[in-house]
Amino acid sequence: MTAQRRALIETIQEATAHLDVASLLMQAREREPRINRATVYRTVELLKGLGMIDELDLMHLNGEKHYYEVKTQQDHLHLACFECGQIIEFATPAFERLKQEIAAINQFAIQVTRLEVGGLCSSCAAKKEKRLQQEPKPGPRG
Amino acid sequence: MTAQRRALIETIQEATAHLDVASLLMQAREREPRINRATVYRTVELLKGLGMIDELDLMHLNGEKHYYEVKTQQDHLHLACFECGQIIEFATPAFERLKQEIAAINQFAIQVTRLEVGGLCSSCAAKKEKRLQQEPKPGPRG
DNA sequence: GTATTTGCAAAAGCTTTGCTGCAAC
DNA sequence: GTTGCAGCAAAGCTTTTGCAAATAC
Numbered sequence: 620m621t622a623q624r625r626a627l628i629e630t631i632q633e634a635t636a637h638l639d640v641a642s643l644l645m646q647a648r649e650r651e652p653r654i655n656r657a658t659v660y661r662t663v664e665l666l667k668g669l670g671m672i673d674e675l676d677l678m679h680l681n682g683e684k685h686y687y688e689v690k691t692q693q694d695h696l697h698l699a700c701f702e703c704g705q706i707i708e709f710a711t712p713a714f715e716r717l718k719q720e721i722a723a724i725n726q727f728a729i730q731v732t733r734l735e736v737g738g739l740c741s742s743c744a745a746k747k748e749k750r751l752q753q754e755p756k757p758g759p760r761g
Numbered sequence: 762m763t764a765q766r767r768a769l770i771e772t773i774q775e776a777t778a779h780l781d782v783a784s785l786l787m788q789a790r791e792r793e794p795r796i797n798r799a800t801v802y803r804t805v806e807l808l809k810g811l812g813m814i815d816e817l818d819l820m821h822l823n824g825e826k827h828y829y830e831v832k833t834q835q836d837h838l839h840l841a842c843f844e845c846g847q848i849i850e851f852a853t854p855a856f857e858r859l860k861q862e863i864a865a866i867n868q869f870a871i872q873v874t875r876l877e878v879g880g881l882c883s884s885c886a887a888k889k890e891k892r893l894q895q896e897p898k899p900g901p902r903g
Numbered sequence: 904g905t906a907t908t909t910g911c912a913a914a915a916g917c918t919t920t921g922c923t924g925c926a927a928c
Numbered sequence: 929g930t931t932g933c934a935g936c937a938a939a940g941c942t943t944t945t946g947c948a949a950a951t952a953c
Contacts, residue, residue, distance in 0.1 A: 621908065621952070640942080655910050660943065676818060678875075683825060683918075684942060698869050707869070713862055717855045718878075725849055726883035727840050733820075734876045736860075741868035763926075763933065782917080797935050802918060825943070826917060908951070919940070926933070 626650035627662045631672060637686035637706065663687055670730070678737040680704055694718070696734035702743035768792035769804045773814060779828035779848065805829055812872065820879040822846055836860070838876035844885035 630647045631638060638646070644659050666672045666687075675686040678699040695710035714734065722729050739747065772789045773780060780788070786801050808814045808829075817828040820841040837852035856876065864871050881889065 623909075653910080657911080657944080658909060661908085678873075679816075682941070696863070698863065698867055700869075701872065707867055709863060709867060711859070711862060711866075713855070713859045717853070717859050720853060720855050721838070721840065721851060721878060724853075725840060725851060726886075727842075727849070727878070728881040728883075728886040729878055730843065730880040731820075732876070732878045734874070736863060736869070736871055736874045738872040739870040741870075744868075744870040765934070795935080799919080799936080800934055803933085824916065904953100906951105906953085909949085911947095911949105913945085915942105915944070917940105917942085920938085922936090922938105924933105924935085926931105928929105928931085 623647075623651050623654050623658050624662050624665075626654060627659060628666070628671070631666075631687055632689050634688075637675060637677065637688055639684045639686050641684075643687065673731065673733070675733065676735060677706055678735050694732055694734075696736060698736045698738070698740070700740040700743055701737055702739055702747070705740050707740065765789075765793050765796050765800050766804055766807075768796060769801060770808070770813070773808075773829055774831050776830075779817060779819065779830055781826045781828050783826075785829065815873065815875070817875065818877060819848055820877050836874055836876075838878060840878045840880070840882070842882040842885055843879055844881055844889070847882050849882065 626647045627643065629650065630643060634643075634646070636642075640656070640659050640663070643663075644654065644656055647654050647659065663672065663674075667674055671690060672687050673690050675688065675697060677686055677697060678701075680699050680701070681704070693710050694714060695708045696714060698707040698709060699705075700707075718729060718732060721727060738744075768789045769785065771792065772785060776785075776788070778784075782798070782801050782805070785805075786796065786798055789796050789801065805814065805816075809816055813832060814829050815832050817830065817839060819828055819839060820843075822841050822843070823846070835852050836856060837850045838856060840849040840851060841847075842849075860871060860874060863869060
């Protein structure tokens with residue numbers, strides 16, 4: 620295990636938010652100042668292959684970059700609010716059951732799953748509702 | 762409705778495979794030869810916003826591009842085989858129930874969902890199994 | 904000593920944007 | 929006539945790659 624990889628793994632593990640490559644690079648450099656962007660990309664690819672981390676798109680709310688998080692025992696899904704950008708994580712046995720059904724019916728050996736949901740969080744949905752009440756004539760294509 | 766948009770919508774609707782922007786552009790040009798790549802991107806963004814099409818990553822099996830398909834009444838998920846690249850589509854009431862649970866528990870107004878699963882299809886899993894039996898000593902790092 | 908990993912810099916891939924002219928209503 | 933749409937080309941952002949030097953075992 621090289622120092623750079625250790626630094627990257629620890630950074631991902633201890634991160635409180637979802638990290639894209641740029642943030643991951645910046646934070647990892649606090650441990651290993653000479654670490655390079657290419658190393659981040661290569662290491663992330665490696666860890667993905669080992670099943671140690673998951674790659675997320677988070678509905679491309681902020682461009683096409685990817686985010687990374689350590690793989691947890693129970694898969695969780697990500698709810699992305701298109702209005703405020705908030706990411707909600709959610710795990711439920713129903714998801715685990717669904718995965719089992721997918722694997723069984725399709726005879727498919729699942730290695731990774733990525734379930735992302737886009738829409739409005741409760742507070743943004745409430746705000747929108749209010750807005751609609753205040754302008755009762757939203758126009759012909761309302 | 763402009764001719765270009767009509768051409769793009771019809772192309773997506775009648776497509777038999779998942780289209781990325783390059784393929785979509787090529788196929789749409791058979792209807793509207795002067796159509797431009799920028800128009801494809803702008804139209805696809807528009808149709809996404811209207812909820813008429815879904816955007817897929819297909820597990821980034823072939824680079825970072827996106828794929829598009831018309832939104833169907835019942836959402837389906839995509840199984841991507843990392844070995845042969847095959848994409849399997851699958852719909853099940855369990856997925857619809859999961860979505861309802863997600864929406865109810867999180868008070869989240871779902872607009873789009875994207876469930877992608879990566880792994881090995883049955884035939885690739887079988888091939889791999891065979892390979893492992895033939896080389897019983899895969900080395901210290903398995 | 905050999906194999907693997909890294910940094911660097913350049914390139915590649917996909918997507919977005921500014922602007923001018925054109926089309927739609 | 930006004931508003932929005934399309935084409936073009938250039939730029940933008942993220943990711944990948946070739947290669948020589950450095951590191952790990």
